Amino acid sequence: MGDRAVVGFADNSRTPQEQTLFLYSHWGGMTIQQDVAAALLHAYPRWTDPAYATRMATSYIFGPDAHKTETGFGLSVGSFAMPDYSNLTVVYWEDQEVWIRNDETYEKQVSIPFAGFIHRHLPASMWA
Numbered sequence: 518m519g520d521r522a523v524v525g526f527a528d529n530s531r532t533p534q535e536q537t538l539f540l541y542s543h544w545g546g547m548t549i550q551q552d553v554a555a556a557l558l559h560a561y562p563r564w565t566d567p568a569y570a571t572r573m574a575t576s577y578i579f580g581p582d583a584h585k586t587e588t589g590f591g592l593s594v595g596s597f598a599m600p601d602y603s604n605l606t607v608v609y610w611e612d613q614e615v616w617i618r619n620d621e622t623y624e625k626q627v628s629i630p631f632a633g634f635i636h637r638h639l640p641a642s643m644w645a
Contacts, residue, residue, distance in 0.1 A: 519544075521543055542591075
């Protein structure tokens, strides 16, 4: 088993999978939810603007030097590489929720409001 991670970004929970932007990483599967929580916090000023919020969140996850390497991350609309874990984290900006979805059926397993997701996955020193 590797440590691949997949996270999706969409306008709202009615957005079909085919219109969802997926970020794929060769590593970070164990920490993807913490990474998404930190990216949400970073994108807070634009939570109501899905296009800018997605840019801010993906840029945060990529990090400042991602553009200098050939491998590491990929982007795809509508489809995703299979992660090494049995679920996907999907961000819905207009709903201000993060859903955990099954990677095979794409069925929702749980939904968590942004603030609760951040509080659950980041130490208070980062958001207090």
